[in-house]
Amino acid sequence: MPKYDVVIIGSGLGGLLCGNILSKEGMNVCILEKQNQFGGNLQTFKRDGKTFDTGIHYVGGLGKGQNLHQYLKYVGIIDDLKIQQLDQNAFDKINFEGKTYSYAQGFDNFIDTLATDFPNEREALKEYVKKIKEICNEFPLFNIRPNLGLDNEEMYFEESVGSFLQSITKNKTLQNVLAGNNMLYAGDPFKTPVALHALITYSLIEGAYRFENGSQQFADLLIETIQNNGGTLMNNSEVQELKVTDRKIESAVLSNGKIIEADNFISAIHPSVTLDMTDTKLLRKSYRSRINDLEETISVFTVYISLKPDSFPYLNHNYYHFNEDNVWSIPNYNLEKWPQEYLFFTLPKANSTKYAETATVITYMKYDEVKQWENSQVGNRGKDYEEFKRQKAEILIDQVEKQYPGFKASINNYYTSSPLTMKNYTGTKNGSMYGIVHDSNDALRTRISPKTKIPNLLLSGQNVNIHGVLGVTIGSVLTCTELLGMEYLLEKIKNA
Numbered sequence: 001m002p003k004y005d006v007v008i009i010g011s012g013l014g015g016l017l018c019g020n021i022l023s024k025e026g027m028n029v030c031i032l033e034k035q036n037q038f039g040g041n042l043q044t045f046k047r048d049g050k051t052f053d054t055g056i057h058y059v060g061g062l063g064k065g066q067n068l069h070q071y072l073k074y075v076g077i078i079d080d081l082k083i084q085q086l087d088q089n090a091f092d093k094i095n096f097e098g099k100t101y102s103y104a105q106g107f108d109n110f111i112d113t114l115a116t117d118f119p120n121e122r123e124a125l126k127e128y129v130k131k132i133k134e135i136c137n138e139f140p141l142f143n144i145r146p147n148l149g150l151d152n153e154e155m156y157f158e159e160s161v162g163s164f165l166q167s168i169t170k171n172k173t174l175q176n177v178l179a180g181n182n183m184l185y186a187g188d189p190f191k192t193p194v195a196l197h198a199l200i201t202y203s204l205i206e207g208a209y210r211f212e213n214g215s216q217q218f219a220d221l222l223i224e225t226i227q228n229n230g231g232t233l234m235n236n237s238e239v240q241e242l243k244v245t246d247r248k249i250e251s252a253v254l255s256n257g258k259i260i261e262a263d264n265f266i267s268a269i270h271p272s273v274t275l276d277m278t279d280t281k282l283l284r285k286s287y288r289s290r291i292n293d294l295e296e297t298i299s300v301f302t303v304y305i306s307l308k309p310d311s312f313p314y315l316n317h318n319y320y321h322f323n324e325d326n327v328w329s330i331p332n333y334n335l336e337k338w339p340q341e342y343l344f345f346t347l348p349k350a351n352s353t354k355y356a357e358t359a360t361v362i363t364y365m366k367y368d369e370v371k372q373w374e375n376s377q378v379g380n381r382g383k384d385y386e387e388f389k390r391q392k393a394e395i396l397i398d399q400v401e402k403q404y405p406g407f408k409a410s411i412n413n414y415y416t417s418s419p420l421t422m423k424n425y426t427g428t429k430n431g432s433m434y435g436i437v438h439d440s441n442d443a444l445r446t447r448i449s450p451k452t453k454i455p456n457l458l459l460s461g462q463n464v465n466i467h468g469v470l471g472v473t474i475g476s477v478l479t480c481t482e483l484l485g486m487e488y489l490l491e492k493i494k495n496a
C-alpha cells in the first residue's frame with residue numbers, strides 16, 4: 001500500500017468534497033468508506049424502478065452568482081449537475097392552523113407573497129429580510145471571502161431563532177410561519193442559533209433547487225473528479241482504529257485488517273466516533289468528554305411511496321404540515337400526538353412535470369421508539385418491527401390523505417425507514433438527522449473546530465460548521481484551508 005498525503009474517513013458529502021479539493025490541489029488522497037455504496041446521505045436507492053433520495057431533498061444557492069454555485073464551480077461539477085428549480089412563487093408551502101402560506105424565491109417576492117397573507121406585517125417582513133441578510137453577511141465563507149477573524153459570526157450562534165423572531169414581530173402566526181421549515185435544522189426555538197435559520201433560509205430564498213433524478217449524481221460527479229485527479233476511493237473499508245505513534249497518527253486500521261498510512265488524516269464522520277478510534281493521551285479527557293456529552297439532533301421516520309402512473313400531480317414545492325398551533329415540534333415532542341408535523345414532497349417522472357412518480361413523507365421520531373430492535377439483524381429485525389413501521393406509515397399516509405384527498409388511491413407501494421435505518425446507514429449516533437445540536441445557550445461548547453490536539457488529524461462533515469449541503473460544503477472548505485491556507489483557497493474559489 002502506498003503512503004498517502006491524506007486519508008479521509010467517510011465518503012459522505014464532507015469526505016468527498018475534502019477529497020475533491022485536496023486532490024485538485026495536488027495531494028494524493030484516499031477516501032475510506034465503510035459501506036458498499038459511496039455518498040452517505042447523498043445516496044439514492046431504487047424500488048419499483050424508481051429513484052428515491054435518502055438524505056438530501058433540496059438545496060439553495062445554486063443559481064449563477066450564488067455561493068453554492070461558485071463553490072461547485074471551483075469543485076468542477078456545476079455544469080454537469082442536473083438540477084431543477086422549485087416554484088418561484090412557492091418553493092415551500094407551510095400549512096399551519098388550516099391555512100397554507102407560501103415562501104417565494106427572491107427577497108422582494110418573498111416579502112410580497114407573505115404580505116398578501118399578513119398585510120399589516122409588511123414592515124416586519126422587510127425587517128426580517130434585512131436582518132437575515134445582515135446576519136449572513138457576517139459569515140465570511142458564506143460570502144466566499146477568507147475568515148480573518150474580523151466578523152461577528154459567533155454573535156449569531158449565541159442568539160436563539162425564537163428570540164430573533166419575537167424581535168421581528170409580535171404576530172404569533174407570522175412568527176410560526178417564518179419558522180415553518182424548521183425541520184431543515186431540527187429547530188428548537190430557544191436553543192437553535194439564529195445563524196442556522198438565517199443561513200439556510202437566505203440561501204433557499206435566493207434560489208431553491210432539487211436534483212433531477214436524485215442526489216446520487218452529486219456523489220458520482222465528485223467521485224469522478226477525485227479519480228481524475230489521481231485520488232483513490234475504497235468501499236467496504238470501515239476504519240476501526242487510528243494508530244498514533246510519535247505524537248501523530250501513523251495509520252488507519254480497517255476492520256478487514258488492512259493498514260492505510262498517510263501524512264494527514266481527515267475524519268468526516270461523527271467526532272465522538274472518531275475519538276473512540278484512538279486512545280492517545282494527546283487528546284485530553286476534558287476534550288473527549290466535551291465531545292462525547294454533546295446532544296444529538298433527533299432522528300426521522302420516512303415513508304417512500306411509489307405512485308401509480310399518471311395518478312397524482314407533481315407538486316413543484318415542499319409541503320410542511322402542522323397539526324398543532326406551534327411549528328416547534330422538537331421541544332413539544334409528544335408520542336401520543338405523533339406526528340405533530342410532517343414534510344411531504346413528490347418527484348416527477350422523467351421528462352414530465354405533470355405527474356409525480358414518487359412521494360415522500362418525513363417526520364421526526366426519537367431513537368428510543370426503535371431501540372428495542374437495535375441488536376436484531378439488519379434487514380431481518382422481525383415481525384414486531386415490521387408491524388411497528390407499517391402502523392406508523394399508515395398513520396402518516398392517512399394524514400397526507402386529509403390534505404390531498406385521493407392520495408391513498410394513487411399509491412402503488414410504499415417502503416419505510418426508521419431511526420435504526422438512519423443509524424445503520426450513515427453511522428450517526430442514534431440515527432441523528434444532522435449530528436450534534438448547536439445550542440445558543442452554550443454556543444462555544446457546541447461548535448466543533450476542524451483542528452484537534454493531534455497535529456495531523458482534522459475533522460470535517462456536518463459536525464464542523466453546520467449540516468446540509470451548503471453547511472457541509474463550507475465546512476469542508478474550512479477543513480481544507482488547514483492544509484492549503486485560507487487566503488490561497490478562498491482566492492482560488494472566488495476566481496474559479
Ligand SMILES: Cc1cc2nc3c(=O)[nH]c(=O)nc-3n(C[C@H](O)[C@H](O)[C@H](O)COP(=O)(O)OP(=O)(O)OC[C@H]3O[C@@H](n4cnc5c(N)ncnc54)[C@H](O)[C@@H]3O)c2cc1C
Binds near residue numbers: 015432460463472
Ligand atoms: C432525512 C434527512 C433529510 C435531509 N434533507 C436535506 C436537504 O433537503 N437539504 C440539505 O442540504 N441537507 C439535508 N440533510 C442534511 C444532509 O444530508 C447532511 O447534513 C449531509 O449530507 C451530511 O454529510 P456528511 O458528509 O457530514 O455525513 P454522511 O452523509 O453521514 O456521511 C458519512 C459517511 O461516513 C461513513 N462512515 C461512518 N463511519 C465510518 C467508518 N468508521 N469508516 C469509514 N466510513 C465511515 C458513512 O457510511 C457515510 O457514508 C438531510 C438529512 C437527513 C437525515
